[in-house]
Amino acid sequence: MVGSSGSCENCKQDLEVYCPEIIWILKTFGGYSENIVIDEHFAVLIPNSLPLHGAAPLLCAGITVYSPMMYYGLCKPRQHLGVVGLGGLGRVAVKFAKALGMKVTVISTSPSKKNEAVERLGVDSFLVAMGTMDGIINIVSGPYTLLPLINLLKTNGKLIAVGASTEAPEIPYIPLMMGRKLIGGSTTRGMKETQEMVDFAAKHNIIVDIEVIPMNYMNTAMERLAKGDTKYRFVIDVANTLYSSF
Numbered sequence: 308m309v310g311s312s313g314s315c316e317n318c319k320q321d322l323e324v325y326c327p328e329i330i331w332i333l334k335t336f337g338g339y340s341e342n343i344v345i346d347e348h349f350a351v352l353i354p355n356s357l358p359l360h361g362a363a364p365l366l367c368a369g370i371t372v373y374s375p376m377m378y379y380g381l382c383k384p385r386q387h388l389g390v391v392g393l394g395g396l397g398r399v400a401v402k403f404a405k406a407l408g409m410k411v412t413v414i415s416t417s418p419s420k421k422n423e424a425v426e427r428l429g430v431d432s433f434l435v436a437m438g439t440m441d442g443i444i445n446i447v448s449g450p451y452t453l454l455p456l457i458n459l460l461k462t463n464g465k466l467i468a469v470g471a472s473t474e475a476p477e478i479p480y481i482p483l484m485m486g487r488k489l490i491g492g493s494t495t496r497g498m499k500e501t502q503e504m505v506d507f508a509a510k511h512n513i514i515v516d517i518e519v520i521p522m523n524y525m526n527t528a529m530e531r532l533a534k535g536d537t538k539y540r541f542v543i544d545v546a547n548t549l550y551s552s553f
């Protein structure tokens with residue numbers, strides 16, 4: 308986002324992303340621009356210790372998982388957090404949760420991701436027992452059923468959706484009632500918390516796992532995205548692409 312009203316109820320609470328007059332960067336040719344002028348309110352300071360290519364996707368993937376963890380109180384040491392789906396967002400969620408001293412379990416239907424989760428990301432477990440989690444960050448964007456996830460939660464547990472699933476799952480109210488459990492949702496957040504998230508990432512050396520590509524690889528990258536043939540976020544190296552083509 309690059310602009311908002313600055314005066315509505317949401318803007319006054321640092322929730323620019325919910326402003327009815329929000330201006331998305333798409334209108335300004337986005338990240339493909341060589342130069343961009345924005346109000347300083349919408350600029351984020353990237354600390355020197357963070358490499359730009361690994362920090363760039365934090366501004367979407369990072370804040371998308373960091374914000375609900377903070378808002379819903381799923382950020383305390385020794386709490387048990389479940390992460391459904393180990394894609395771009397899931398990996399960052401695991402990194403934040405581990406930096407916060409939480410116990411993390413990845414819930415995934417692909418056994419191939421187990422080694423990476425346990426060995427590379429330091430996930431505590433991949434298998435799951437019922438009624439053991441304080442919260443679950445659900446990143447799944449395809450169709451899914453809620454009941455198995457609700458059953459993993461302890462009493463007062465929270466299931467937070469951040470994946471853009473277009474298929475509405477049926478909500479099983481009785482299992483929610485029986486454990487005073489909550490289903491919530493979240494997207495990215497305002498500028499203040501985005502800066503806090505970047506500073507937290509810098510302090511704990513958290514960057515997003517990425518694949519750096521030159522500009523002329525874009526079409527192939529888009530084809531790979533459509534096929535689901537990606538492991539990490541693509542980051543386009545605009546500067547090197549420009550220099551090497553002259």
Ligand SMILES: [Zn+2]
Nearest residue numbers: 312315318326
């Ligand atoms: Zn506003």
